[in-house]
Amino acid sequence: MMTTFLNSDAACRVTAQEIIKILQTDAKLGLNENEIQTRQKYYGHNDFEVDDDEPIWKKYLGQFKEPMILLLLASACISLLMRQYDDALSITIAIIIVVTVAFIQENRAEKEIEALRRLVPPKCVCIREGRSQQIFARELVPGDLCILESGDRIPADLRLTEANDMSIDESSFTGEVKPSNKIIDSISFGSRQTSISDRRNIAFMGTHVLTGNAK
Incomplete structure:
Protein backbone atom coordinates (compact mmCIF):
# COMPACT_ATOMS: atom_id res chain seq x y z
CA MET A 1 0.00 0.00 0.00
CA MET A 2 1.39 3.41 -1.01
CA THR A 3 1.91 6.13 1.58
CA ALA A 10 -0.95 18.82 6.63
CA ALA A 11 2.50 17.49 7.54
CA CYS A 12 3.23 20.28 10.01
CA ARG A 13 0.05 19.47 11.99
CA VAL A 14 1.02 15.91 12.95
CA THR A 15 3.66 14.79 15.43
CA ALA A 16 7.06 13.42 14.45
CA GLN A 17 5.94 9.93 15.49
CA GLU A 18 2.76 10.23 13.43
CA ILE A 19 4.59 11.34 10.27
CA ILE A 20 6.90 8.32 10.57
CA LYS A 21 3.84 6.08 10.74
CA ILE A 22 2.01 7.84 7.91
CA LEU A 23 5.03 7.59 5.60
CA GLN A 24 5.54 3.94 6.60
CA THR A 25 9.23 4.34 7.28
CA ASP A 26 11.66 3.67 10.16
CA ALA A 27 13.00 6.56 12.26
CA LYS A 28 16.37 4.81 12.69
CA LEU A 29 16.85 2.53 9.68
CA GLY A 30 15.06 4.48 6.97
CA LEU A 31 13.62 2.61 3.98
CA ASN A 32 14.77 -0.72 2.57
CA GLU A 33 15.80 -1.18 -1.05
CA ASN A 34 12.61 -2.93 -2.17
CA GLU A 35 10.44 -0.16 -0.74
CA ILE A 36 12.65 2.51 -2.34
CA GLN A 37 12.29 0.95 -5.80
CA THR A 38 8.53 0.57 -5.38
CA ARG A 39 8.13 4.22 -4.39
CA GLN A 40 10.40 5.47 -7.16
CA LYS A 41 8.23 3.69 -9.72
CA TYR A 42 5.04 5.06 -8.16
CA TYR A 43 6.07 8.67 -7.39
CA GLY A 44 8.76 9.25 -10.01
CA HIS A 45 11.75 11.52 -9.49
CA ASN A 46 12.05 14.28 -6.90
CA ASP A 47 12.30 16.93 -9.59
CA PHE A 48 10.41 19.68 -11.39
CA GLU A 49 9.27 18.91 -14.91
CA VAL A 50 9.80 21.80 -17.30
CA ASP A 51 9.43 21.26 -21.04
CA ASP A 52 12.50 23.11 -22.33
CA ASP A 53 12.44 21.44 -25.76
CA GLU A 54 9.16 22.92 -26.98
CA PHE A 64 -5.41 28.55 -28.32
CA LYS A 65 -6.42 24.99 -27.32
CA GLU A 66 -8.14 26.23 -24.18
CA PRO A 67 -11.95 25.66 -24.33
CA MET A 68 -12.76 29.32 -23.63
CA ILE A 69 -10.43 30.49 -26.40
CA LEU A 70 -11.95 28.01 -28.85
CA LEU A 71 -15.41 29.30 -27.94
CA LEU A 72 -14.32 32.89 -28.55
CA LEU A 73 -12.75 31.90 -31.87
CA ALA A 74 -16.03 30.31 -32.91
CA SER A 75 -17.87 33.50 -31.92
CA ALA A 76 -15.45 35.58 -33.98
CA CYS A 77 -15.97 33.34 -37.02
CA ILE A 78 -19.77 33.54 -36.69
CA SER A 79 -19.60 37.33 -36.41
CA LEU A 80 -17.40 37.43 -39.51
CA LEU A 81 -19.82 35.24 -41.48
CA MET A 82 -22.68 37.50 -40.43
CA ARG A 83 -20.63 40.49 -41.56
CA GLN A 84 -20.53 41.90 -38.06
CA TYR A 85 -16.97 43.04 -38.60
CA ASP A 86 -16.73 45.27 -35.54
CA ASP A 87 -17.77 42.40 -33.26
CA ALA A 88 -15.39 40.01 -35.00
CA LEU A 89 -12.50 42.46 -34.59
CA SER A 90 -13.31 43.10 -30.91
CA ILE A 91 -13.46 39.39 -30.13
CA THR A 92 -10.20 38.75 -32.01
CA ILE A 93 -8.42 41.50 -30.09
CA ALA A 94 -9.77 40.09 -26.81
CA ILE A 95 -8.51 36.62 -27.76
CA ILE A 96 -5.02 37.93 -28.52
CA ILE A 97 -4.87 39.80 -25.20
CA VAL A 98 -6.06 36.81 -23.15
CA VAL A 99 -3.73 34.37 -24.92
CA THR A 100 -0.72 36.69 -24.60
CA VAL A 101 -1.29 37.29 -20.87
CA ALA A 102 -1.70 33.54 -20.23
CA PHE A 103 1.46 32.79 -22.22
CA ILE A 104 3.49 35.39 -20.30
CA GLN A 105 2.28 34.03 -16.95
CA GLU A 106 3.06 30.45 -17.93
CA ASN A 107 6.51 31.41 -19.21
CA ARG A 108 7.23 33.34 -16.01
CA ALA A 109 6.15 30.36 -13.89
CA GLU A 110 8.50 28.07 -15.83
CA LYS A 111 11.40 30.45 -15.24
CA GLU A 112 10.61 30.55 -11.51
CA ILE A 113 10.57 26.75 -11.39
CA GLU A 114 13.89 26.63 -13.21
CA ALA A 115 15.37 29.15 -10.75
CA LEU A 116 14.18 27.02 -7.83
CA ARG A 117 15.59 23.91 -9.48
CA ARG A 118 19.04 25.54 -9.55
CA LEU A 119 18.85 26.00 -5.76
CA VAL A 120 18.33 22.29 -5.14
CA PRO A 121 21.59 20.42 -4.43
CA PRO A 122 22.52 17.63 -6.87
CA LYS A 123 23.23 15.23 -3.99
CA CYS A 124 22.16 14.72 -0.39
CA VAL A 125 22.77 12.35 2.52
CA CYS A 126 20.06 10.02 3.80
CA ILE A 127 19.75 6.84 5.84
CA ARG A 128 18.66 3.76 3.92
CA GLU A 129 18.69 0.24 5.34
CA GLY A 130 20.40 1.63 8.44
CA ARG A 131 23.35 3.10 6.52
CA SER A 132 24.21 6.72 5.81
CA GLN A 133 24.39 7.13 2.02
CA GLN A 134 25.01 9.97 -0.40
CA ILE A 135 22.50 9.85 -3.24
CA PHE A 136 21.26 12.09 -6.03
CA ALA A 137 18.55 14.40 -4.66
CA ARG A 138 16.25 13.53 -7.57
CA GLU A 139 16.21 9.91 -6.34
CA LEU A 140 14.60 10.78 -2.99
CA VAL A 141 11.21 9.24 -2.28
CA PRO A 142 8.54 9.94 0.37
CA GLY A 143 9.70 8.31 3.62
CA ASP A 144 13.43 8.80 3.03
CA LEU A 145 15.29 9.85 6.18
CA CYS A 146 17.51 12.79 5.21
CA SER A 171 14.71 34.21 2.10
CA SER A 172 14.92 32.61 -1.36
CA PHE A 173 11.55 30.98 -0.70
CA THR A 174 9.59 33.42 1.45
CA GLY A 175 11.51 36.70 1.12
CA GLU A 176 11.86 36.77 4.92
CA VAL A 177 15.36 37.94 5.91
CA LYS A 178 15.22 36.63 9.49
CA PRO A 179 16.27 32.94 9.76
CA SER A 180 13.61 30.40 10.70
CA ASN A 181 14.43 28.54 13.92
CA LYS A 182 13.19 25.00 13.46
CA ILE A 183 11.33 22.73 15.86
CA ILE A 184 9.91 19.20 15.64
CA ASP A 185 6.65 19.70 17.56
CA SER A 186 3.35 19.60 15.68
CA ILE A 187 1.85 22.96 14.73
CA SER A 188 -1.83 23.70 14.35
CA PHE A 189 -4.06 26.74 14.05
CA GLY A 190 -7.35 24.86 14.05
CA SER A 191 -9.13 24.89 10.71
CA ARG A 192 -7.12 27.89 9.48
CA GLN A 193 -4.40 27.07 6.99
CA THR A 194 -0.93 27.68 8.37
CA SER A 195 1.27 30.23 6.63
CA ILE A 196 4.68 29.24 5.24
CA SER A 197 6.44 31.04 8.11
CA ASP A 198 4.25 29.17 10.65
CA ARG A 199 5.50 25.79 9.43
CA ARG A 200 8.63 25.77 11.57
CA ASN A 201 8.85 21.98 11.58
CA ILE A 202 9.16 21.91 7.77
CA ALA A 203 12.42 22.40 5.84
CA PHE A 204 11.59 23.69 2.37
CA MET A 205 13.31 22.59 -0.83
CA GLY A 206 16.11 24.90 -1.96
CA THR A 207 16.51 26.72 1.35
CA HIS A 208 19.83 26.89 3.19
CA VAL A 209 20.79 25.46 6.61
CA LEU A 210 22.59 28.13 8.63
CA THR A 211 23.16 26.35 11.95
CA GLY A 212 22.58 23.04 13.64
CA ASN A 213 21.64 19.63 12.31
CA ALA A 214 18.44 17.68 11.80
CA LYS A 215 16.71 14.67 10.30
Whole structure:
Protein backbone atom coordinates (compact mmCIF):
# COMPACT_ATOMS: atom_id res chain seq x y z
CA MET A 1 0.00 0.00 0.00
CA MET A 2 1.39 3.41 -1.01
CA THR A 3 1.91 6.13 1.58
CA THR A 4 -0.63 8.92 1.97
CA PHE A 5 0.38 12.15 0.21
CA LEU A 6 0.70 15.11 2.58
CA ASN A 7 1.35 18.72 1.67
CA SER A 8 3.41 20.84 4.06
CA ASP A 9 0.32 22.30 5.75
CA ALA A 10 -0.95 18.82 6.63
CA ALA A 11 2.50 17.49 7.54
CA CYS A 12 3.23 20.28 10.01
CA ARG A 13 0.05 19.47 11.99
CA VAL A 14 1.02 15.91 12.95
CA THR A 15 3.66 14.79 15.43
CA ALA A 16 7.06 13.42 14.45
CA GLN A 17 5.94 9.93 15.49
CA GLU A 18 2.76 10.23 13.43
CA ILE A 19 4.59 11.34 10.27
CA ILE A 20 6.90 8.32 10.57
CA LYS A 21 3.84 6.08 10.74
CA ILE A 22 2.01 7.84 7.91
CA LEU A 23 5.03 7.59 5.60
CA GLN A 24 5.54 3.94 6.60
CA THR A 25 9.23 4.34 7.28
CA ASP A 26 11.66 3.67 10.16
CA ALA A 27 13.00 6.56 12.26
CA LYS A 28 16.37 4.81 12.69
CA LEU A 29 16.85 2.53 9.68
CA GLY A 30 15.06 4.48 6.97
CA LEU A 31 13.62 2.61 3.98
CA ASN A 32 14.77 -0.72 2.57
CA GLU A 33 15.80 -1.18 -1.05
CA ASN A 34 12.61 -2.93 -2.17
CA GLU A 35 10.44 -0.16 -0.74
CA ILE A 36 12.65 2.51 -2.34
CA GLN A 37 12.29 0.95 -5.80
CA THR A 38 8.53 0.57 -5.38
CA ARG A 39 8.13 4.22 -4.39
CA GLN A 40 10.40 5.47 -7.16
CA LYS A 41 8.23 3.69 -9.72
CA TYR A 42 5.04 5.06 -8.16
CA TYR A 43 6.07 8.67 -7.39
CA GLY A 44 8.76 9.25 -10.01
CA HIS A 45 11.75 11.52 -9.49
CA ASN A 46 12.05 14.28 -6.90
CA ASP A 47 12.30 16.93 -9.59
CA PHE A 48 10.41 19.68 -11.39
CA GLU A 49 9.27 18.91 -14.91
CA VAL A 50 9.80 21.80 -17.30
CA ASP A 51 9.43 21.26 -21.04
CA ASP A 52 12.50 23.11 -22.33
CA ASP A 53 12.44 21.44 -25.76
CA GLU A 54 9.16 22.92 -26.98
CA PRO A 55 9.70 26.08 -29.11
CA ILE A 56 8.34 29.39 -27.82
CA TRP A 57 5.97 29.79 -30.78
CA LYS A 58 4.52 26.33 -30.17
CA LYS A 59 3.90 27.15 -26.50
CA TYR A 60 2.13 30.34 -27.58
CA LEU A 61 -0.09 28.53 -30.09
CA GLY A 62 -0.85 25.94 -27.43
CA GLN A 63 -2.81 28.59 -25.53
CA PHE A 64 -5.41 28.55 -28.32
CA LYS A 65 -6.42 24.99 -27.32
CA GLU A 66 -8.14 26.23 -24.18
CA PRO A 67 -11.95 25.66 -24.33
CA MET A 68 -12.76 29.32 -23.63
CA ILE A 69 -10.43 30.49 -26.40
CA LEU A 70 -11.95 28.01 -28.85
CA LEU A 71 -15.41 29.30 -27.94
CA LEU A 72 -14.32 32.89 -28.55
CA LEU A 73 -12.75 31.90 -31.87
CA ALA A 74 -16.03 30.31 -32.91
CA SER A 75 -17.87 33.50 -31.92
CA ALA A 76 -15.45 35.58 -33.98
CA CYS A 77 -15.97 33.34 -37.02
CA ILE A 78 -19.77 33.54 -36.69
CA SER A 79 -19.60 37.33 -36.41
CA LEU A 80 -17.40 37.43 -39.51
CA LEU A 81 -19.82 35.24 -41.48
CA MET A 82 -22.68 37.50 -40.43
CA ARG A 83 -20.63 40.49 -41.56
CA GLN A 84 -20.53 41.90 -38.06
CA TYR A 85 -16.97 43.04 -38.60
CA ASP A 86 -16.73 45.27 -35.54
CA ASP A 87 -17.77 42.40 -33.26
CA ALA A 88 -15.39 40.01 -35.00
CA LEU A 89 -12.50 42.46 -34.59
CA SER A 90 -13.31 43.10 -30.91
CA ILE A 91 -13.46 39.39 -30.13
CA THR A 92 -10.20 38.75 -32.01
CA ILE A 93 -8.42 41.50 -30.09
CA ALA A 94 -9.77 40.09 -26.81
CA ILE A 95 -8.51 36.62 -27.76
CA ILE A 96 -5.02 37.93 -28.52
CA ILE A 97 -4.87 39.80 -25.20
CA VAL A 98 -6.06 36.81 -23.15
CA VAL A 99 -3.73 34.37 -24.92
CA THR A 100 -0.72 36.69 -24.60
CA VAL A 101 -1.29 37.29 -20.87
CA ALA A 102 -1.70 33.54 -20.23
CA PHE A 103 1.46 32.79 -22.22
CA ILE A 104 3.49 35.39 -20.30
CA GLN A 105 2.28 34.03 -16.95
CA GLU A 106 3.06 30.45 -17.93
CA ASN A 107 6.51 31.41 -19.21
CA ARG A 108 7.23 33.34 -16.01
CA ALA A 109 6.15 30.36 -13.89
CA GLU A 110 8.50 28.07 -15.83
CA LYS A 111 11.40 30.45 -15.24
CA GLU A 112 10.61 30.55 -11.51
CA ILE A 113 10.57 26.75 -11.39
CA GLU A 114 13.89 26.63 -13.21
CA ALA A 115 15.37 29.15 -10.75
CA LEU A 116 14.18 27.02 -7.83
CA ARG A 117 15.59 23.91 -9.48
CA ARG A 118 19.04 25.54 -9.55
CA LEU A 119 18.85 26.00 -5.76
CA VAL A 120 18.33 22.29 -5.14
CA PRO A 121 21.59 20.42 -4.43
CA PRO A 122 22.52 17.63 -6.87
CA LYS A 123 23.23 15.23 -3.99
CA CYS A 124 22.16 14.72 -0.39
CA VAL A 125 22.77 12.35 2.52
CA CYS A 126 20.06 10.02 3.80
CA ILE A 127 19.75 6.84 5.84
CA ARG A 128 18.66 3.76 3.92
CA GLU A 129 18.69 0.24 5.34
CA GLY A 130 20.40 1.63 8.44
CA ARG A 131 23.35 3.10 6.52
CA SER A 132 24.21 6.72 5.81
CA GLN A 133 24.39 7.13 2.02
CA GLN A 134 25.01 9.97 -0.40
CA ILE A 135 22.50 9.85 -3.24
CA PHE A 136 21.26 12.09 -6.03
CA ALA A 137 18.55 14.40 -4.66
CA ARG A 138 16.25 13.53 -7.57
CA GLU A 139 16.21 9.91 -6.34
CA LEU A 140 14.60 10.78 -2.99
CA VAL A 141 11.21 9.24 -2.28
CA PRO A 142 8.54 9.94 0.37
CA GLY A 143 9.70 8.31 3.62
CA ASP A 144 13.43 8.80 3.03
CA LEU A 145 15.29 9.85 6.18
CA CYS A 146 17.51 12.79 5.21
CA ILE A 147 20.42 14.07 7.28
CA LEU A 148 20.86 17.85 7.35
CA GLU A 149 23.97 19.71 8.48
CA SER A 150 25.01 23.35 8.64
CA GLY A 151 25.74 24.63 5.11
CA ASP A 152 23.44 22.15 3.34
CA ARG A 153 20.79 23.01 0.79
CA ILE A 154 17.47 21.30 1.44
CA PRO A 155 16.91 18.64 -1.28
CA ALA A 156 13.11 18.35 -0.87
CA ASP A 157 10.28 19.57 1.35
CA LEU A 158 11.02 17.72 4.60
CA ARG A 159 9.09 17.21 7.86
CA LEU A 160 11.69 17.39 10.63
CA THR A 161 11.65 14.58 13.22
CA GLU A 162 14.88 15.58 14.99
CA ALA A 163 16.43 19.05 15.23
CA ASN A 164 19.37 20.45 17.19
CA ASP A 165 19.81 24.24 17.15
CA MET A 166 18.50 24.22 13.57
CA SER A 167 18.03 27.53 11.76
CA ILE A 168 17.36 27.90 8.05
CA ASP A 169 17.62 30.83 5.64
CA GLU A 170 14.28 30.81 3.80
CA SER A 171 14.71 34.21 2.10
CA SER A 172 14.92 32.61 -1.36
CA PHE A 173 11.55 30.98 -0.70
CA THR A 174 9.59 33.42 1.45
CA GLY A 175 11.51 36.70 1.12
CA GLU A 176 11.86 36.77 4.92
CA VAL A 177 15.36 37.94 5.91
CA LYS A 178 15.22 36.63 9.49
CA PRO A 179 16.27 32.94 9.76
CA SER A 180 13.61 30.40 10.70
CA ASN A 181 14.43 28.54 13.92
CA LYS A 182 13.19 25.00 13.46
CA ILE A 183 11.33 22.73 15.86
CA ILE A 184 9.91 19.20 15.64
CA ASP A 185 6.65 19.70 17.56
CA SER A 186 3.35 19.60 15.68
CA ILE A 187 1.85 22.96 14.73
CA SER A 188 -1.83 23.70 14.35
CA PHE A 189 -4.06 26.74 14.05
CA GLY A 190 -7.35 24.86 14.05
CA SER A 191 -9.13 24.89 10.71
CA ARG A 192 -7.12 27.89 9.48
CA GLN A 193 -4.40 27.07 6.99
CA THR A 194 -0.93 27.68 8.37
CA SER A 195 1.27 30.23 6.63
CA ILE A 196 4.68 29.24 5.24
CA SER A 197 6.44 31.04 8.11
CA ASP A 198 4.25 29.17 10.65
CA ARG A 199 5.50 25.79 9.43
CA ARG A 200 8.63 25.77 11.57
CA ASN A 201 8.85 21.98 11.58
CA ILE A 202 9.16 21.91 7.77
CA ALA A 203 12.42 22.40 5.84
CA PHE A 204 11.59 23.69 2.37
CA MET A 205 13.31 22.59 -0.83
CA GLY A 206 16.11 24.90 -1.96
CA THR A 207 16.51 26.72 1.35
CA HIS A 208 19.83 26.89 3.19
CA VAL A 209 20.79 25.46 6.61
CA LEU A 210 22.59 28.13 8.63
CA THR A 211 23.16 26.35 11.95
CA GLY A 212 22.58 23.04 13.64
CA ASN A 213 21.64 19.63 12.31
CA ALA A 214 18.44 17.68 11.80
CA LYS A 215 16.71 14.67 10.30
